[in-house]
Amino acid sequence: MDIETFRAEAHRMVDWMADYLSNVESYPVRAQVKPGEIAAALPGEPPLQPETMERIFDDFQRDVMPGVTHWQHPSFFAYFTANSSPPSVLAEMLTATLGAQCMLWQTSPAATEMETRVLDWLRQMTGLPDVFTGVIQDSASGAILCAILTAREKATDWAVNRDGLKAVPRLTAYTSGETHSATEKGVKIAGLGAENLRIVPVDDGFSMRPDALEAMIREDIAAGAKPAIVVASLGATGVGAVDPLRPIGEICKKYGIFLHVDAAWAGSAWILPETRWMFDGIEYVDSLVFNPHKWLFTNFDCAAHYVRAPDDLIKTLTILPEFLKSREQGQVIDYRDWSVPLGRRFRALKLWFVIRSYGVEGLQAMIRAHIDLAEAFETWVREDAAFELVAPRSLALVTFRFRPREEADEAHLDVLNERLVNALNDSGSVYVTQTRVRGQYAIRFNIGQTWTERRHVEAAWAAIRETALALPESASG
Ligand SMILES: Cc1ncc(COP(=O)(O)O)c(C=O)c1O
Numbered sequence: 001m002d003i004e005t006f007r008a009e010a011h012r013m014v015d016w017m018a019d020y021l022s023n024v025e026s027y028p029v030r031a032q033v034k035p036g037e038i039a040a041a042l043p044g045e046p047p048l049q050p051e052t053m054e055r056i057f058d059d060f061q062r063d064v065m066p067g068v069t070h071w072q073h074p075s076f077f078a079y080f081t082a083n084s085s086p087p088s089v090l091a092e093m094l095t096a097t098l099g100a101q102c103m104l105w106q107t108s109p110a111a112t113e114m115e116t117r118v119l120d121w122l123r124q125m126t127g128l129p130d131v132f133t134g135v136i137q138d139s140a141s142g143a144i145l146c147a148i149l150t151a152r153e154k155a156t157d158w159a160v161n162r163d164g165l166k167a168v169p170r171l172t173a174y175t176s177g178e179t180h181s182a183t184e185k186g187v188k189i190a191g192l193g194a195e196n197l198r199i200v201p202v203d204d205g206f207s208m209r210p211d212a213l214e215a216m217i218r219e220d221i222a223a224g225a226k227p228a229i230v231v232a233s234l235g236a237t238g239v240g241a242v243d244p245l246r247p248i249g250e251i252c253k254k255y256g257i258f259l260h261v262d263a264a265w266a267g268s269a270w271i272l273p274e275t276r277w278m279f280d281g282i283e284y285v286d287s288l289v290f291n292p293h294k295w296l297f298t299n300f301d302c303a304a305h306y307v308r309a310p311d312d313l314i315k316t317l318t319i320l321p322e323f324l325k326s327r328e329q330g331q332v333i334d335y336r337d338w339s340v341p342l343g344r345r346f347r348a349l350k351l352w353f354v355i356r357s358y359g360v361e362g363l364q365a366m367i368r369a370h371i372d373l374a375e376a377f378e379t380w381v382r383e384d385a386a387f388e389l390v391a392p393r394s395l396a397l398v399t400f401r402f403r404p405r406e407e408a409d410e411a412h413l414d415v416l417n418e419r420l421v422n423a424l425n426d427s428g429s430v431y432v433t434q435t436r437v438r439g440q441y442a443i444r445f446n447i448g449q450t451w452t453e454r455r456h457v458e459a460a461w462a463a464i465r466e467t468a469l470a471l472p473e474s475a476s477g
Helices: 003-026 037-041 053-067 086-098 109-126 140-155 159-163 182-189 210-222 245-255 266-271 273-279 310-317 348-383 410-427 454-469
Strands: 133-137 171-176 197-200 226-233 258-262 287-290 303-307 387-389 397-402 433-437 440-446
Touching (some): 003 053, 109 133, 109 266, 109 303, 133 140, 133 310, 140 159, 140 171, 140 182, 140 226, 140 258, 140 287, 140 303, 140 310, 171 210, 197 210, 210 226, 210 245, 226 245, 266 273, 266 287, 303 310, 348 387, 348 440, 348 454, 397 410, 410 440, 410 454
Parallel strands (some): 171 197, 171 226, 226 258
Antiparallel strands (some): 133 303, 287 303, 387 397, 397 440, 433 440
């Protein structure tokens, strides 16, 4: 494609992008296609001859768009959001155009130096202490893996990197049953073994019980194991549980255990001072992660990983073949040593655009509005006799279920609520997802989409009520 065609096509697509964002509400939130439907529209063999962009773009609109779930739809209340914003999209366009691979300072000094600067802005914005140094990872899972690998090496004085796991005692990790599955994945990848991930019981508020944690640690030490890491959650996925950092941190200090905090979702809300009560005990934390790509209006991928001792992370991951050496080595940061992949995109640019474009106060107002809407939604659920809250609201996450007054059979309630979720999502008007709370099926309603207004939340609540009461099996219907 020549540059003048690129210019014309880019203008056309930017118009399409602006139209899409203005009309996103007209799409069904969750794609309504059946498995295999999109694949069937895509030719089985690649084209031998060039095709025009006009044709490719037509096919994109006709064959691909029906299979897209619209994460930027204001009625997206599923999972946690992956929200974005116009300034973030513009920065992504520039990043793609530059196409820089930013593994070393030398391969794009601006990317490295902006990453350092912007992560320090983010640290200040969230009120994290200045003992933390940040790096952008592709995902919270990537950051958790880095934390587990660093903990493994620290616990064994870097013996595993050299000699492998056979040479060291059995290493154990600890987390609560509320923690995201990324921790188990990391434990498996790091070679600790899923059996050595100990699931610490939670209290009535779904927070890790420090007494149970300590009892498990003592038991494992008595059995000859070496406890390596505790992964605590601030805003876990199921119901947004918050673990108590201070007592957990004191235990970690007492037994010399690495403490990582997973705040993938909730961390963005720390730009609001009123959420920082979760930090009590932060002085014990070795590393933490949160995802601006979830709730800070910054396109996926962008996970902010903060470490207290960057040298430990670097020592764990460093590899220096001749072809990666550079003249500036030692005087500059080469982020290649801070994460599992060598190659890195210029991800700081979108954060820089977002933070400057909205300003800290603008971002605070947007997140505060989400939390206020969740508070209103929580009140509506509480006041409706046919529904019940199954966990306390956590920031902008409300977990509830349909419970018609006369229905007491738990198994039947599970069936009813599952049908409700499917009916809502099949309607295309909203998108919600489920979890299990104390074994029972429950509906998660998370507010965090960039474009969500009160009218969308009101419409969602009306749809939930009407759909629930119309379920054929509902005694109230
Ligand atoms: C609390 C929590 N931790 C970790 C993750 C994994 O995030 P990522 O997709 O960035 O690996 C999620 C994803 O939703 C999450 O909710």
